[in-house]
Amino acid sequence: MKSKRLDFIGIGVHKSATTWIAKCLEEHPDIRFSKVLYNKELYFFNREDRYQLGYEWYHQGFEFGFWKNGEFSPLYFPDSTVPQRIYKYNPNIKLLLSLRNPIDRAFSHHLDEIRGGNLPKNKLNFWDALEENPNYIKLGKYASQLESYLDFFKPHQIHIVLYEDIQSDSEVVLQKIFQFLGVDPTHKSPTFEKKINVSHSYRIPQVNNFIKSTSRFIRSVVGDRVAENIKKTGVLVAIENLNNVSSNISITPPFSEDDRKRLYNIFEEEIERLAILIDRDLSHWN
Numbered sequence: 001m002k003s004k005r006l007d008f009i010g011i012g013v014h015k016s017a018t019t020w021i022a023k024c025l026e027e028h029p030d031i032r033f034s035k036v037l038y039n040k041e042l043y044f045f046n047r048e049d050r051y052q053l054g055y056e057w058y059h060q061g062f063e064f065g066f067w068k069n070g071e072f073s074p075l076y077f078p079d080s081t082v083p084q085r086i087y088k089y090n091p092n093i094k095l096l097l098s099l100r101n102p103i104d105r106a107f108s109h110h111l112d113e114i115r116g117g118n119l120p121k122n123k124l125n126f127w128d129a130l131e132e133n134p135n136y137i138k139l140g141k142y143a144s145q146l147e148s149y150l151d152f153f154k155p156h157q158i159h160i161v162l163y164e165d166i167q168s169d170s171e172v173v174l175q176k177i178f179q180f181l182g183v184d185p186t187h188k189s190p191t192f193e194k195k196i197n198v199s200h201s202y203r204i205p206q207v208n209n210f211i212k213s214t215s216r217f218i219r220s221v222v223g224d225r226v227a228e229n230i231k232k233t234g235v236l237v238a239i240e241n242l243n244n245v246s247s248n249i250s251i252t253p254p255f256s257e258d259d260r261k262r263l264y265n266i267f268e269e270e271i272e273r274l275a276i277l278i279d280r281d282l283s284h285w286n
Contacts, residue, residue, distance in 0.1 A: 004059065004064050005089065005090040005093070006062070006069045006070055006071065006089075006090065006093065007069055007094060007181070008068060008069075008070040008093060008095065008096060008181055009070060009072070009073070009076065009086060009093060009094075009095055009096070010022060010025075010070070010071065010072030010073065010074070010095075010096040010097075010098075011073070011076040011077045011082070011086075011095050011096065011097055011149070012074045012075065012076060012097055012098065012099075012145075013077050013078070013097070013098060013099055013100065013105065013139060013140075013142070014075060014109065015100060015105045015108045015109055015112070016074070016098040016099060016100040016105060016163050017098055017166050018074045018098050020166070021072065021098060021161070021166075021177065023189070023191045024189040024191050025070065025072075025177070025181075027189040028178065028183055028184070028187050028189065029184075029187070030067045030068060030183040030184060030187075031067065031068045031069075031070065031181070031183060032062065032063060032068070032069050032070075033062075033069075033070065033071060034060070034061035034062050034071065035061045035062075036060050041071075041072065041073045041074070041075075042058065042071045042073055043073045043075065043076075044057075044058045044071075044073070045073070045076055045079075045081075045082045045085045045086055046073070046075055046079040046082050051085065055089070068181055068182065068183055072096070077097065077142075077145050077149075078135075078138060078139050078145050080145075080148055083148050083149045083151065083153070084152060086152075087152040087153065091152075091153075092157075094157055094158075094181060095149065095153060095157055095158045095159070096159050096161070096177065096180075097146075097158055097159070098160075098161045098162075098163060098166075099160060099161070099162055100162070100163035100164075101163070101164075101284075101285045102139075102140025102141075102142065102263075102267045102270070102271070102285070103140075103263045103264060103267065103285065104163075105139065105140055106126075106137065106139075106140055106263060107126065107255050109133070109135070109136055109139070110126050110129055110133070113129060113133060119132075126253070126255060126259060127259075137266060137267075140267055141267075141270050142271075142274045143270045143271075143273035143274040143277060144273075146158075146274065146277055146278075150277070159177060159180040161173055161176075161177065162280070164284075174189065260286070261286075264285075264286050267285075271285050
């Protein structure tokens with residue numbers, strides 16, 4: 001029996017098809033995710049309250065055996081405290097990283113904030129909203145964040161996927177991920193041709209916010225295990241589904257070519273450094 005440590009961790013990035021990747025991995029017969037906590041996002045290494053609970057807490061819900069155990073928490077990548085913590089946990093671990101054009105990622109993030117009712121009407125313009133959401137930019141500084149991981153891990157331990165590769169040939173992307181993890185690359189996931197995390201607007205944004213805050217409150221009072229049992233009843237999910245409507249981005253001020261150029265100027269140096277780090281032509285990221 002191998003040592004009791006996860007085999008892989010998905011580290012990011014937010015709005016880059018990480019849910020789709022994680023779902024496809026979860027459906028592979030040789031891969032296991034936690035059965036107690038929310039499968040995809042454990043956020044153990046970047047949340048101080050959880051990290052202090054130790055590895056025993058982190059391992060709850062995992063069954064260790066002759067298969068691959070993993071998790072996928074997209075906010076690990078931009079957090080500078082995480083690489084060393086993961087290395088201390090398992091220096092031989094494999095890391096999965098999905099990257100998206102930081103300009104598109106930033107605007108997609110902005111759309112989510114609008115759909116969720118998290119922005120006042122006078123902050124629907126991207127640049128106005130940026131004043132209160134610096135993560136639009138921070139989460140797209142990939143080169144700096146990757147360098148932090150390369151201080152601890154060898155390049156062959158980090159498998160990098162580009163969002164546009166998933167769009168153009170998702171089958172090859174999945175095969176390469178499976179090969180990287182050392183599982184059967186010919187497996188066909190039921191989720192393979194489905195879109196994950198299709199964007200929604202909300203009939204009443206406050207209802208969606210209430211569901212999220214209620215979930216956090218329940219977890220803080222009764223703990224994650226009991227909260228997951230409550231989640232399995234499907235009550236909150238049913239309410240959320242009733243509140244979802246097809247996304248309508250027409251409420252968003254248009255994102256012009258001048259806006260893209262302005263954002264590209266912000267990310268340009270990071271994109272150029274990243275291209276060298278991953279040995280990929282990223283000239284199309286503009």
